[in-house]
Amino acid sequence: MGVSRWGPARTIFVLAPVLLGAPLYTLYHQFLLPTPNIHPYDPTTSLPHPSESTILSYAKYLSEDIGYRTPGTRQHAQADTWWYHKVQEVEELCRRAIEKEPGRKLECNVWRQQGSGSHRFDIMATRLYKTYVDLSNIILRISDGTERSKSDAVLVNAHLDSTLPSPGAADDALAVGVMLECARTLIETPGWEPTYAIIFLFNNAEESLQDGSHLYATQHETAPTVRAAVNLEAAGTTGPTLLFQATSEQMIEAYSHVPRPYGTIFANEIFSSGILLSDTDFRQFEQYLNVTGLDMAVVGNSYMYHMRGDLVENIQPGVAQHMADNTLALLRYLSSSDSPIPSLAKGFDACPRTVFMSSLHWFFMYSFTTAKIMYVSLFIASLALWRIARVQKIGAGFGAVLAAIAGAVLAANVVAFLMKYVLKKPLSWFKAEYHPLLLYAPAAISGMLIAQLPFSGPGKPSMERPIFMALLLFQSFLAAFGQILNIGSSAALFLGALGFFVALCIDTALAPRMRLSSLNGDKPIANHPRKGQAGTAGQELSLWSYVIAMLIPLTVGVQLLAATLVVFVPLTGRFGKDAPAEFIIASIVSILGVFSVSFTPALAHRFGPRFLWQMLWLSIVSLGLVMAFFYVQDPFDRMHQRRLFVVHKDNMMTGDQHLHIATADGAPGFDTLVHAMAERFGVEGVPPRRVIMDDHNGDWDILYPFSTFLSPYKIDLPLDPAPVIPVPAEPRFTVIATNDSVDDIAGTRRLTLKIDHPGIIWIVIAFDAHVLEWTLDNDPPDEFARHHIKEASFYGTETWGVSMLIKYPTPGSPEQMANASPRGLKVNFIGIDEKRMWPAKKSEADGSPAMKLFEELDAWLEERTGGSVDATLLGCVGGEALV
Structure with missing residues (x-):
C-alpha cells in the first residue's frame, strides 16, 4: 500500500472503518445484555435457570404493590413479612427436593433476625453516628448439612428497603429477586450439593446507612463463618452489572468464571479512592467480618437512582438476567470443591495486587x-x-x-x-x-x-x-x-x-x-x-x-x-x-x-x-x-430530572410552619422556581430567604451529611385557615435527660438522652458538647464538637436513647458557646412524620397541612416544569430542647 501517494481524503476514508468501527463494535459489546429467560425452566433441558420474569415480578410487588419501603414505615414492615414468607417457601422447596432425591446432601435454614445496635459511620469527611432499634434481617443458609460445610461460607447480600424518595425497583428489589431466583435454581438443580455453605442475607436497612448489614455482621450466629461476601446493588436501571470493587486475587479469579464479565481495575480504583462519595453494605462486611469479596451494581441510567422513576418499567430487558446469570455462576463456583473459600479465612486484604479487566466479553487478570x-x-x-x-x-x-x-x-x-x-x-x-x-x-x-x-x-x-x-x-x-x-x-x-x-x-x-x-x-x-x-x-x-x-x-x-x-x-x-x-x-x-x-x-x-x-x-x-x-438545551426533562428536596417543618417549640426547598445542582432556573413557589404557596408579600447550609442548620439534618451539597431556601407558610377540630391528646416527640448527675469536682455530667418519637421516623439529634464517653463509640473526639446521631427503628418502635459522659459546664470558644448553653445541653431534634411523605403516603393522606400542601405543590411542579423535576416531599417535625 503506497501510503504517501494518497491524500488526506483518501487516507481518512481508508482509516474510517477502524476509526468508526472499533468504537462502535466496542460499545455494542460493552452494553450487550443477554436475552431474558421468561420461564423458570429451560424449555429444552427442563433444568431450572434464573427467570428475569420472576425476578421482575418480585421487584414490581415490592416497589409498586407494597411501595416505598423506608425503614420505620408500615410498608417496610409489610415487605419484611412478605419476603420472610417467600424465603420460607424456598426452605419448603428445599425439603421437597431432599425428599425427591434421598441421600442428597442438602440442608436449608432460615432465620428472621431482629435486634438493636449502633455504629460509627464516617462519610464525606464527616464523623457520623448511627443507632437502630428492633430492625430485622432475613437469612437463608444452604449447605450440605455437615459442620464442615457450614463452617466456611460465602455470603451474598442485597437490601429489601428503599430510600426516602424512591420505590426502589432496581435499588434494590431487583437484587433481592435475583438472590431468591439463584437459591431456587440451585436447590432445584438435580444432584447439586454445596461443598461450602451459601448464606443469602436479605438485609432490611441499607438506606438508613447500612444498619441491616451491621446488625448481621455483629450479632448473627452465622456471621463468624463467612469467608467472603458478594454484594449486589443498583445505582441505575440499564446496562450490565458492573464489578466495581474486588478485594482479593482469589475472588477476582472466581469472578473470571461468570458467563458475562463486566468490570475493570479502573472502576475498582476509582471507587476505592472515595471520589464518588458513595458506599454500600460491603463496608460493614469488611469492617466487622474482615472478609474479602466482590461488590457489583447496575449503574446505567443512574438518573433514576434514588428517584421516583426507579420502577420496573424503566429497568432495561436483560439487566436482571445479566445479574442473575453472573451471580449464579459465582455461587456455583464458590460453593464447589474448587472454591478458594477455605483459604480466605485469614481475612480482608485492603490492597489487592491484581490487575483485571473485561473487554469484548473476554476477562484478563494478572498479578502486580x-x-x-x-x-x-x-x-x-x-x-x-x-x-x-x-x-x-x-x-x-x-x-x-x-x-x-x-x-x-x-x-x-x-x-x-x-x-x-x-x-x-x-x-x-x-x-x-x-x-x-x-x-x-x-x-x-x-x-x-x-x-x-x-x-x-x-x-x-x-x-x-x-x-x-x-x-x-x-x-x-x-x-x-x-x-x-x-x-x-x-x-x-x-x-x-x-x-x-x-x-x-x-x-x-x-x-x-x-x-x-x-x-x-x-x-x-x-x-x-x-x-x-x-x-x-x-x-x-x-x-x-x-x-x-x-x-x-x-x-x-x-x-x-x-x-x-x-x-x-x-x-x-x-x-x-x-x-x-x-x-x-x-x-x-x-x-x-x-x-x-x-x-x-x-x-x-x-x-x-x-x-x-x-x-x-x-x-x-x-x-x-x-x-x-x-x-439552547434545557438540561432536564422527564427522564432526566432535576432533583428537588422539599421539607415541610412543624416547629414544636414555636408552632411555626416553614417550607424548606433545596437542590443539589448548579443549573439555572432554581432561583426562579423557588420565587414562583413562594408567590404561590408562601405568605403573601414575603419572599423566600436564602439559608446558610452548615452543620448547625438543623432544618436539613434528616439528610445530613448529604445536606452539605444543598443550596437551600426557606419559605414562610400561612397558617391553615381551616377550623381546628379538637382531637385527643397524643404522645409528643420529646427529648429529655434521665439518669442525670453532675460531678462538680470532676467537672462532668453523666446523663441518658431519651428520645420518644411516636409516629416519627428517621430521627436525627444534634448537639454541641465535649463527649468523654458514650454508648455509641468508644473513641469520641477529644474536643468540643458538633455531634450528629441518626436513628432508624422498626415500624411501631418509638423510644431510644444514648448514654454519655460530657464535660460540664459546657466549655468552648465564644463562637461555640453561641450554639451551646452552659445551663444545659441544647439538643436539636427532627424526624419525618411516618404518614407525611409524598408520594409514598399518597394513598393514605391524613388531611394534614403538610399533605394538602404536597398534593398541590406536586401538581403545580408537574404543570410548571413539564415533569422535569422530581421532588422529595417530606413532612417533618422538630425543635430544640434544653436538657
Missing part, C-alpha cells in the same frame, strides 16, 4: 508483579526500538505529545468556563451520558491541533514519525512508572503503548524495503513530500501503522470513557451548586479522549501545515456549532 515485569520490559524494548529505528528529533516529538495533552485539557476546560460563567449554561450536557463527548471532544481536538502549530510549518521536516515514537516512549514509561507505584490502572497505558510498539516494529521492518523500492526507481512510499512540507526519507509511516496503533486506544479508551461517563454524568450533575461539575466532566472527556485518539497529533502532521490548519478550522467550526446547540 507480572504487570511490573511486563510494563518495564515494554519500556526497555521501546528504548531499544528507538535506537534501532534511528528516529530523529525525538525531543521535538515529546514536546508535541505533551503540548497535545495540555492543549486538549486546557481547551476543554476553557469551554467549560465559557459555558458556566459566560454563557450561564452549566450542566447543559446533563440529560445524556454521551452529551459531554459532543461538547468537549471538539474542544479537546481543537486544543490538540493548536498545540501542534509550533511544530509545523513550511520547510520544517515531518514530525509524524518522531511523534509516533514519542507516544510509544511516553506511554510505556508512564505505564511502568505507574505500576511501580502500584497503580493498577496503568494497564490502559501499557495496552496503548503495546499497539504503538507493534506498529513501529512492523514499520521499522518494512523501512529497508521502502528504501530499496526507491533506489530501484519505483515511486517511494516514504519519501513523497506534500505541498508546503519538506520531504524527509523514511519519516512517513505506513498506513498499516495507524491501523495497528489505533485498534487498542479506540477499544480500551472508548470502553473506559463510556463506562466513566455513564457513572459520572448523572452523579456530577447532583454534586451541589458549588461543585466544579463542568470542569470534572471536561477533564474526564479530554484526558480519556486524548488516550482514545492519541494518534491524532501524528496524523495531523502527515500532510503538512496546510492540512493541519484545515483540520483546526474544521474543529473550531464544529466546536462553535455544538456550543450553540448546548446553549
Whole structure:
C-alpha cells in the first residue's frame, strides 16, 4: 500500500472503518445484555435457570404493590413479612427436593433476625453516628448439612428497603429477586450439593446507612463463618452489572468464571479512592467480618437512582438476567470443591495486587508483579526500538505529545468556563451520558491541533514519525512508572503503548524495503513530500501503522470513557451548586479522549501545515456549532430530572410552619422556581430567604451529611385557615435527660438522652458538647464538637436513647458557646412524620397541612416544569430542647 501517494481524503476514508468501527463494535459489546429467560425452566433441558420474569415480578410487588419501603414505615414492615414468607417457601422447596432425591446432601435454614445496635459511620469527611432499634434481617443458609460445610461460607447480600424518595425497583428489589431466583435454581438443580455453605442475607436497612448489614455482621450466629461476601446493588436501571470493587486475587479469579464479565481495575480504583462519595453494605462486611469479596451494581441510567422513576418499567430487558446469570455462576463456583473459600479465612486484604479487566466479553487478570515485569520490559524494548529505528528529533516529538495533552485539557476546560460563567449554561450536557463527548471532544481536538502549530510549518521536516515514537516512549514509561507505584490502572497505558510498539516494529521492518523500492526507481512510499512540507526519507509511516496503533486506544479508551461517563454524568450533575461539575466532566472527556485518539497529533502532521490548519478550522467550526446547540438545551426533562428536596417543618417549640426547598445542582432556573413557589404557596408579600447550609442548620439534618451539597431556601407558610377540630391528646416527640448527675469536682455530667418519637421516623439529634464517653463509640473526639446521631427503628418502635459522659459546664470558644448553653445541653431534634411523605403516603393522606400542601405543590411542579423535576416531599417535625 503506497501510503504517501494518497491524500488526506483518501487516507481518512481508508482509516474510517477502524476509526468508526472499533468504537462502535466496542460499545455494542460493552452494553450487550443477554436475552431474558421468561420461564423458570429451560424449555429444552427442563433444568431450572434464573427467570428475569420472576425476578421482575418480585421487584414490581415490592416497589409498586407494597411501595416505598423506608425503614420505620408500615410498608417496610409489610415487605419484611412478605419476603420472610417467600424465603420460607424456598426452605419448603428445599425439603421437597431432599425428599425427591434421598441421600442428597442438602440442608436449608432460615432465620428472621431482629435486634438493636449502633455504629460509627464516617462519610464525606464527616464523623457520623448511627443507632437502630428492633430492625430485622432475613437469612437463608444452604449447605450440605455437615459442620464442615457450614463452617466456611460465602455470603451474598442485597437490601429489601428503599430510600426516602424512591420505590426502589432496581435499588434494590431487583437484587433481592435475583438472590431468591439463584437459591431456587440451585436447590432445584438435580444432584447439586454445596461443598461450602451459601448464606443469602436479605438485609432490611441499607438506606438508613447500612444498619441491616451491621446488625448481621455483629450479632448473627452465622456471621463468624463467612469467608467472603458478594454484594449486589443498583445505582441505575440499564446496562450490565458492573464489578466495581474486588478485594482479593482469589475472588477476582472466581469472578473470571461468570458467563458475562463486566468490570475493570479502573472502576475498582476509582471507587476505592472515595471520589464518588458513595458506599454500600460491603463496608460493614469488611469492617466487622474482615472478609474479602466482590461488590457489583447496575449503574446505567443512574438518573433514576434514588428517584421516583426507579420502577420496573424503566429497568432495561436483560439487566436482571445479566445479574442473575453472573451471580449464579459465582455461587456455583464458590460453593464447589474448587472454591478458594477455605483459604480466605485469614481475612480482608485492603490492597489487592491484581490487575483485571473485561473487554469484548473476554476477562484478563494478572498479578502486580507480572504487570511490573511486563510494563518495564515494554519500556526497555521501546528504548531499544528507538535506537534501532534511528528516529530523529525525538525531543521535538515529546514536546508535541505533551503540548497535545495540555492543549486538549486546557481547551476543554476553557469551554467549560465559557459555558458556566459566560454563557450561564452549566450542566447543559446533563440529560445524556454521551452529551459531554459532543461538547468537549471538539474542544479537546481543537486544543490538540493548536498545540501542534509550533511544530509545523513550511520547510520544517515531518514530525509524524518522531511523534509516533514519542507516544510509544511516553506511554510505556508512564505505564511502568505507574505500576511501580502500584497503580493498577496503568494497564490502559501499557495496552496503548503495546499497539504503538507493534506498529513501529512492523514499520521499522518494512523501512529497508521502502528504501530499496526507491533506489530501484519505483515511486517511494516514504519519501513523497506534500505541498508546503519538506520531504524527509523514511519519516512517513505506513498506513498499516495507524491501523495497528489505533485498534487498542479506540477499544480500551472508548470502553473506559463510556463506562466513566455513564457513572459520572448523572452523579456530577447532583454534586451541589458549588461543585466544579463542568470542569470534572471536561477533564474526564479530554484526558480519556486524548488516550482514545492519541494518534491524532501524528496524523495531523502527515500532510503538512496546510492540512493541519484545515483540520483546526474544521474543529473550531464544529466546536462553535455544538456550543450553540448546548446553549439552547434545557438540561432536564422527564427522564432526566432535576432533583428537588422539599421539607415541610412543624416547629414544636414555636408552632411555626416553614417550607424548606433545596437542590443539589448548579443549573439555572432554581432561583426562579423557588420565587414562583413562594408567590404561590408562601405568605403573601414575603419572599423566600436564602439559608446558610452548615452543620448547625438543623432544618436539613434528616439528610445530613448529604445536606452539605444543598443550596437551600426557606419559605414562610400561612397558617391553615381551616377550623381546628379538637382531637385527643397524643404522645409528643420529646427529648429529655434521665439518669442525670453532675460531678462538680470532676467537672462532668453523666446523663441518658431519651428520645420518644411516636409516629416519627428517621430521627436525627444534634448537639454541641465535649463527649468523654458514650454508648455509641468508644473513641469520641477529644474536643468540643458538633455531634450528629441518626436513628432508624422498626415500624411501631418509638423510644431510644444514648448514654454519655460530657464535660460540664459546657466549655468552648465564644463562637461555640453561641450554639451551646452552659445551663444545659441544647439538643436539636427532627424526624419525618411516618404518614407525611409524598408520594409514598399518597394513598393514605391524613388531611394534614403538610399533605394538602404536597398534593398541590406536586401538581403545580408537574404543570410548571413539564415533569422535569422530581421532588422529595417530606413532612417533618422538630425543635430544640434544653436538657
